[in-house]
Amino acid sequence: MPTSREECRRMDAQDPLAFARERFFVPEGVIYLDGNSLGCLPRSAPARMADLIERQWGKDLIQSWNKADWIGMPQRIATRIAPLVGAAEDEVIVADSTSVNLFKLAAAAIRAKAPRRVVLSERGNFPTDLYVLQGLERLLNGAVELRLVERSVLMDALDESVALIAVTHIHYKTGEIHDMAAINARAHKVGAFVLWDLSHSAGAVELSLNRDDSDLAIGCGYKYLNGGPGAPAFLYAARRLQDNLEQPLSGWMGHAAPFDFTDEYRPAKGIARFLCGTPVVLGMAAFEEGLKTFDGVAIAEVRAKSIALGDLFLRLAEERCGAEFRIACPRDGKTRGSQVALTHPEGYAIMQALIAEGVIGDFRAPDFLRFGFAPLYTRFVDIWEAVDRLAGIMSRRTYRAPRFQTRAAVT
């Protein structure tokens, strides 16, 4: 492990993923450790978007639905996600938002498992996941019971009353990783479905949805997948389940023959039945460019570098900032996502001071400083610099920032 800025530079020079950084516009003078909130701009995106806007929209107009295959985007773009999550191409589709996709799959799962009614999740799960499940519970008024338990007893709570367990693979604050294969196995043993939220996983860690016998998953496009602000989300449904699942947001794009304009909904065969409305073409195109940054990239190398970056950050933070912070993420890289978390009562003020010095991480209430590492563009020297500035702030106590504002950045 490097013990100087120079050694970090040397590691960057030897990094087998170094070529990938050239695929991004990384702003000058900024150490960006928030790719887990919004991935950097792919260099190919501006030209792609200009062509989409000026030629495909401006000149070809409505004909681009066929000519530029806008209509095929949800499935075409998904073929780039499938290998990143260990799924077959026809098991993934791009649509809507993570929240909307969670609703679709949770509702479909509950329906398939009736009369079971329990949806199991974890306290402190990412809020929108809980909120959407609560929405489903209220809507179905007695047909769903949301059961929230502490993370430590999640496995034990998986009994034969459970229709669905819906959890986030990598915790958004702590970075803890659930054992996907183990939870799937335990759930299947009691006859429950598992729905994984991969928002903090896809593009950052190795995933093997098929090999781990996963049922359902959703994930975010704008984090490690570099799809741009508010990018469309994706969802996965195992092929063995697809034709037995009915999702309630049965808009025309999920119809077997949307342009027949019949009055009766008839779900498409396969993954397309999970589509709802018209695809948001601008967001889709940017997402496609984001995914191209993974061309020729081995996820095993991404993961290895991610662990090394996280280990380095934690070791340096302990060496340089000593007892200032509590480390609030796993120390073992194998059970930690591509992020680290430190806590401090003045966390918000410290993060503001860091941002003022050009290190962009983020803050999560009440006291979490979160730093994310996107191995395609985060360098070892960035970690060195970030901790160096953090140590400076802590030693000079230059973090008198205003109180946490609630209207903060999007995770």
Next chain:
Amino acid sequence: MPTSREECRRMDAQDPLAFARERFFVPEGVIYLDGNSLGCLPRSAPARMADLIERQWGKDLIQSWNKADWIGMPQRIATRIAPLVGAAEDEVIVADSTSVNLFKLAAAAIRAKAPRRVVLSERGNFPTDLYVLQGLERLLNGAVELRLVERSVLMDALDESVALIAVTHIHYKTGEIHDMAAINARAHKVGAFVLWDLSHSAGAVELSLNRDDSDLAIGCGYKYLNGGPGAPAFLYAARRLQDNLEQPLSGWMGHAAPFDFTDEYRPAKGIARFLCGTPVVLGMAAFEEGLKTFDGVAIAEVRAKSIALGDLFLRLAEERCGAEFRIACPRDGKTRGSQVALTHPEGYAIMQALIAEGVIGDFRAPDFLRFGFAPLYTRFVDIWEAVDRLAGIMSRRTYRAPRFQTRAAVT
């Protein structure tokens, strides 16, 4: 009414909306009569999108959620829609797709009207509307009964069993306009809610949601509002109803304090509770540019020109193509949207021939030729040219195109 190409040119020169055409990129050599499917590219959009992508995403990254007010987009953009639909600014919000928004509002309405369970709609309504209502019916399994009736008996079917009537204000194929005030009044008399789909209305006809005592509405961003392919959609909820409606897609953006990251959903006060996931920023920004094309435009003038364009099209088509077509839209401009429809057994082939000659309309199964007029950029001379070419095709019988392909353009 003009009787020559020259007279059409003269009318265009005197058109009080002529200035608006300069706000669009209208492709050379094309007569575009499909703005009701995809509005033309606003001239301001390419620069706005380049700035959004290169500066806000590329340089400012995550900070743009606050600095560029990405987080405020759903409400900010809606303030431009409100005057176009006759609503207050805090009654409209931009989010998701039309289909998803329909699900939210229909589910909320049904819940508020329980134990009533009937959702009334019209056979031949736009398919995604029916499909989404069917999805809700299946999901709620007994708590909703979708009742589809012929348009002619819709008013009579509004009885005290009805919780909600969900209809499209302007029919996507025939262009027929429902009497909004009359349906609202009749529905309220029997204690039902009305949910209007304004997809073919907003930006094309005068709407007075408030004055007509409307409850709920949804609408599309990519048609007359020029928001770009797959633009986000909008929804309206009357202020008097907002805080009593609970929508089930309760994602974090609709939370009273999304960045408090609490486990319990608590809906925002007012219109924000109808948000779900993270806004799709790229689509939002393009939509904002689309709406700017209405700056300083009086919708009454849009409507007057729209009727004149439609009347001209129908008169010329009758004069020049005689008995070839059946007119499948109202002849009376006051009850017709900003579109006309002709039917012909060879409709698909004829539309393909027209497109080959540079006139872009669209075809709707089984035999509808549909032509939409966007008064901000459609000229009287365009109507003349379109019918001239149509007449040429009909007289030469040059419409031997392949059979209708189901993978056609998006409405």
